[in-house]
Amino acid sequence: MPRPSEPARRRTERIHRFSGAERWIHRSTAALTGLCAGTAACLYLPALAELVGRRHLLVTVHVWSGLLLVVPFLLGLASSAFRADLRRLGRFGPHDRVWLRAALRRDRVTRRPAGKFNAGQKVYAGWLAGAVLVMAGTGMLMWWTGLVPLVRRTAATFVHDWLALTMGVVLAAHIGKALADPEARRGLRTGSVDRGWAEREHPLWRHGRPGPAERGEPADADRAPAGSA
Amino acid sequence: MSPTPAAEPAPQPPPDPDPDPDGQGTPIGRRLVLGTVGLGAAGLVTAPYLQGGFEAFLGAASTKDPTGLTGLLPNGGGFRYYSVTASVPERGPENYRLTVDGLVDRPMTYTLDALRALPQTRVVRDVQCVTGWRVPGTPFEGVPLTRLLDAAGVRPEARAIRFSCFDGAYTESLTLPQARRDDVMVALRMQDKPLSHSHGGPVRLYVAPMYFYKSAKWLSGITLTRDVEPGYWEDLGYDVDAWVGRSNGRDDAPTV
Known part of the structure; x- marks a missing residue:
C-alpha cells in the first residue's frame, strides 16, 4: 500500500473532516478511557497491583472515569456536526457490505468502498457504545451493592471481567490501526486531511457537502434522533 | 420492519450515485448497540452456569501453565494481591x-x-x-x-x-x-x-x-x-461480621 503522505503535489490541499467539538469529544473520551483502563489494569493485574497499591484511590478513579465516559458524548450531542457523523456511523449502505466482505476474507484485491467512515469503523463504534453501556451497568451492580439482591453481583463481576478483557483487545486494535495511519491521526488532531488520502480511503465521502443532519432534510425527519445511543 | 436494501445482491460498488450514500441505509449501528447490550444481559443471566465451567477449566489449565498467563484471566485461580497503601515496608526476624x-x-x-x-x-x-x-x-x-x-x-x-x-x-x-x-x-x-x-x-x-x-x-x-x-x-461499607456466605450480600459456600 502506498504511504498516505506520498502524493506530495496535493499535500497542500486539505479537506475539512472533523469539527473542533468532535475533536474535543474524541480527546476527552480517549483520556477518560485511558484512565479507566489504566486503573483497571492496576487493580487487576497482580504485578501492577503490587507495584501501585493504593487500592481505594484506584477504585475511586476507576469508577468515576467510567461513569464520566458518557459525558463528552452527551455534551457532544449539542453539535450538529457530531450528530451528522453519528448518523453516518449508524447507517449501513450496500457499499459497507462489500467492504466488510472484503475485510473478512482478507481480500486485498477488491476495492473497499467507504463513505466518511468505513464499515469497520462503523462496527467498532456500535459495538463499543454497547460495550460501554454493559460495563457501566455491570459496574454499577458491583459498586452499589444494595442495588440488586445478592447473586447478580457475582454474575455482574463475571461479565465485567470478561468484557473488560475483550475491550482491551479491541481498543488495542483501534490504537494499532491509528498508529498505522498517520493521516487518519492528523484528521483527528488538526481537523483536516489530505485530499488524496480521502479519495483513496473514503471514495464515497462527499466532503464538500454538509452531512445529512446538517442539511436537515425533511425526508429523514421521521428518523430524527441521529445515529444510535 | 423496513426492507433491507442489501437483500438483493450488490456485486458492483455503487457508482457514486448522486444522493449522498453516507447516512442512508439500514440502521445497523443501532442494532449493534442494542445487540451488545442484549448479549451483556444474557451474560448476566447465564453467568452462574458459565462461571463454574470457566473456573474448572482455567483452574485445571493454570496448574499446567508454565507461562502463568492463565493467572491473568478472570477466574484463573490463585490469590490476588490487594494493598491499600502505596508501598509496604519489608520486615524480617530482626525488626518485626x-x-x-x-x-x-x-x-x-x-x-x-x-x-x-x-x-x-x-x-x-x-x-x-x-x-x-x-x-x-x-x-x-x-x-x-x-x-x-x-x-x-x-x-x-x-x-x-x-x-x-x-x-x-x-x-x-x-x-x-x-x-x-x-x-x-x-x-x-x-x-x-x-x-x-x-x-x-x-x-x-x-x-x-x-x-x-x-x-x-x-x-x-x-x-x-x-x-x-x-x-x-x-x-468503606463492608460488613464487620464477615461470615463467608452470610454477609456482604453474597451467598458463597461457607469455608468452615
Whole structure:
C-alpha cells in the first residue's frame, strides 16, 4: 500500500473532516478511557497491583472515569456536526457490505468502498457504545451493592471481567490501526486531511457537502434522533 | 420492519450515485448497540452456569501453565494481591514486632522468633475473597490467637479486638468470642512455606470462617477494646461480621 503522505503535489490541499467539538469529544473520551483502563489494569493485574497499591484511590478513579465516559458524548450531542457523523456511523449502505466482505476474507484485491467512515469503523463504534453501556451497568451492580439482591453481583463481576478483557483487545486494535495511519491521526488532531488520502480511503465521502443532519432534510425527519445511543 | 436494501445482491460498488450514500441505509449501528447490550444481559443471566465451567477449566489449565498467563484471566485461580497503601515496608526476624496491648493485664511484645517458639496450630480451609475469587484447601500455620490473649490476660471489660498493620493504614476488628475460635490464628506459614511479603508476611491474621479481608496482612498490633471499632474496609461499607456466605450480600459456600 502506498504511504498516505506520498502524493506530495496535493499535500497542500486539505479537506475539512472533523469539527473542533468532535475533536474535543474524541480527546476527552480517549483520556477518560485511558484512565479507566489504566486503573483497571492496576487493580487487576497482580504485578501492577503490587507495584501501585493504593487500592481505594484506584477504585475511586476507576469508577468515576467510567461513569464520566458518557459525558463528552452527551455534551457532544449539542453539535450538529457530531450528530451528522453519528448518523453516518449508524447507517449501513450496500457499499459497507462489500467492504466488510472484503475485510473478512482478507481480500486485498477488491476495492473497499467507504463513505466518511468505513464499515469497520462503523462496527467498532456500535459495538463499543454497547460495550460501554454493559460495563457501566455491570459496574454499577458491583459498586452499589444494595442495588440488586445478592447473586447478580457475582454474575455482574463475571461479565465485567470478561468484557473488560475483550475491550482491551479491541481498543488495542483501534490504537494499532491509528498508529498505522498517520493521516487518519492528523484528521483527528488538526481537523483536516489530505485530499488524496480521502479519495483513496473514503471514495464515497462527499466532503464538500454538509452531512445529512446538517442539511436537515425533511425526508429523514421521521428518523430524527441521529445515529444510535 | 423496513426492507433491507442489501437483500438483493450488490456485486458492483455503487457508482457514486448522486444522493449522498453516507447516512442512508439500514440502521445497523443501532442494532449493534442494542445487540451488545442484549448479549451483556444474557451474560448476566447465564453467568452462574458459565462461571463454574470457566473456573474448572482455567483452574485445571493454570496448574499446567508454565507461562502463568492463565493467572491473568478472570477466574484463573490463585490469590490476588490487594494493598491499600502505596508501598509496604519489608520486615524480617530482626525488626518485626507484634504488640498485644489495650485492656490487658500484661501488655506483650513478640519477636518473630518468639512467635515461632510458641506451639503452632494448622488449619486447612478454602480462602474466599469478598470480590469473588476462592482458593481451595489452603493450609495456614501459626499461633492460635486465643493463646496470645490468655498470655496477656484479657480484662473483663474488654469485648473486642482491634488489629493494626505495619503498612500504616490497614485495620481490622473481631469480637472476643470470634477471636477465641480455634480457627483464628496469628499465621506464620501459608501453603507450607513461610508467609511471603506479598501474602502479608512475615505475620498475618487468619480468620478461617470469614471473608479474607478480615485476615489482615502485615499484622503488627493487637489491641483489646471495649467495643468493636470497624476496620479499614468496614469504614468503606463492608460488613464487620464477615461470615463467608452470610454477609456482604453474597451467598458463597461457607469455608468452615
